[in-house]
């Protein structure tokens with residue numbers, strides 16, 4: 305496939321217009337200035353893609369999600385976190401089957417593909433359903449089941465253990481499309497003896513780790529009161545960070561936490577919509593970056609966002625940083641794009657992904673900037689995280705395959721997915737009402 309006469313953001317963060325990007329097999333084959341007209345190019349390649357008025361970027365990596373939570377989108381708004389979880393989300397989730405997870409995941413994946421996301425890092429449960437949705441659609445994912453438990457928990461006897469072992473086996477046959485992760489839900493939903501068992505298992509299995517970290521002030525302070533250390537120190541001491549880790553939220557990290565997280569190579573995932581909506585607070589991404597910590601971006605589950613729009617998430621994060629620090633230079637377009645693409649890919653262990661460079665995986669997204677709100681365009685690159693959102697994406701490609709184009713999915717029957725999402729929702733609401 306040839307993207308002809310299109311604007312791109314180069315790895316150095318600069319926008320270059322009138323470029324020609326060729327994709328062959330699964331890879332970006334070449335990136336060079338477009339020197340001929342579309343008509344001339346189409347003599348040789350009748351399917352050459354008309355890139356005029358469009359911006360090509362590396363595919364976005366949603367580095368923290370609970371993808372089937374699309375099914376609970378909008379179920380219980382304007383509640384405290386505690387009431388939302390205990391009166392709505394947990395009872396609803398308890399009823400979800402593996403098949404329900406499949407439909408919820410398909411809906412989330414479709415939304416992500418339509419918004420330029422080519423890979424996501426997920427933590428949920430009954431993940432065989434999510435695995436099936438990922439492999440059928442062609443999106444990439446790092447999947448995990450968030451472990452919870454108490455002092456009586458023997459890791460090898462848990463449903464979590466069976467699911468994770470099955471995931472490792474199944475993922476091995478996907479050629480890297482699915483990467484199995486280990487996952488601990490959070491410090492406050494586990495105990496040290498369980499965390500130690502998990503860290504041992506993780507070192508043995510050489511998995512990447514995915515956790516929630518210091519999301520609320522309450523959990524952060526309770527950990528300090530109970531163990532005399534912050535959650536970051538607690539996890540480091542118990543060996544959780546001994547394999548590459550991605551940690552979500554990190555709003556309340558402090559003091560030596562920054563050095564621990566940097567030295568252990570932990571990636572922190574910023575999710576400003578969720579942080580704001582749940583009323584948790586604001587993460588200081590500038591401090592993360594200034595301490596040399598790798599920064600990535602995620603949407604969190606659809607219940608607490610309420611969409612899976614990565615472009616909106618990056619823009620909100622950038623605007624918040626500018627306002628909080630009274631510094632309009634936070635952050636450059638190149639830096640923001642790195643947070644949302646390359647850093648997420650590296651966090652997943654995908655060294656060959658997330659850069660617009662020959663030889664890298666052709667995980668790409670195209671935005672149409674011919675709409676009124678972009679006119680007149682001064683710079684396609686800087687328009688990305690100031691003025692665009694997911695609905696401006698017109699094409700998404702994973703491993704060189706077009707999975708979404710102009711409102712159509714090539715691997716998803718979207719009407720069937722939406723119908724099933726309503727069916728699952730109505731069945732669960734009826735079951736809850738009859739209790």
Ligand SMILES: [Zn+2]
Pocket residue numbers: 368369370516552604605
């Ligand atoms: Zn989360």
